[in-house]
Amino acid sequence: MATDDDMWIWDGGRVCLDFTNTLRYRWRTAPEETLRTPDDLVLWLQQAGLLTPGSHDSADAAVLASGRRLRETVDRAVLAVADNRLPLSGDITMLNRSAAQAPRPALQIAVTDGRLEPAGTANIATDASAALALIAQDAVELLLSAEILRVRVCGADECALRFVDRSPARNRRWCSMSRCGNRTKVRLHQARARRSEHTPAD
Structure with a gap:
């Protein structure tokens, strides 16, 4: 079962993209699978806020x-x-069928200025299959939104994580500046330094 804090990355900007990013290093012949067991899947769904805590028996090998x-x-x-x-x-x-299985959000109410008003919805599943349907639902919503044109693949050579570029200039290159962006800049700087060391002086 996955326990490493860095096993899962939450920089996708959408839950469906965070889910696709559970398969790491897709450019490799053998990518790194982080959902190795049903328990891994349940834990990921819980950490994503899609599955109620304590639902450890809601997934098996088929799920x-x-x-x-x-x-x-x-x-x-x-x-x-x-x-x-x-x-x-x-x-x-497949996306339509899966999304159709998503639990209907429970409408909530609140009192505001002496009046009853909607207080948002609670959209969380009680079993892993229903939680997966919520991911499909999010994917359908993304595919139908203008935000789909902002989906990017990380520009780092050894990453390939997917994310939504919400930068004002729409020029975000990295899944995370603190991770891939800085690592790439350091690597390029070191490469330039090595080249300059081997370049004969005039």
Whole structure:
């Protein structure tokens, strides 16, 4: 079961992108799987705020396999639409079917200035399958929003995490400046320093 604090990264800007990022280093022949067991999936869903605490028995090997299939479906569909292409018809079907299983949000009420008003909705599942449906729902909403055109892949050579670029100039290159951005700048600086050391002086 995953316990490393750095095992999961939450820089995607959307829960569906954070979920796609549970498969790390996608450029490798053998990417790093962080959802190795049903317990890993349950813990991720809980930390993402999609699953009620104490739901440890709500996932088995079949639910884990379903979650991984959903993750790859989301990834293919999001990257396609971000690239101005249509998703595969099978991916659209899977996303629609999965999103349709999402629990209906419970409308909440509050008293404001002596009047009853909506107080938002509580959108959290009590089992892992329903929580996965919430991820599919978020992916559908992203695919239909203008924000889909802001989806990027981290520019670091050894990363490839997906994220929404919400920078004012729309020029964010890294999933995280503190992680990939700084590492890349340090590596480039060191490479320039090595080249200058081997360049003969005039």
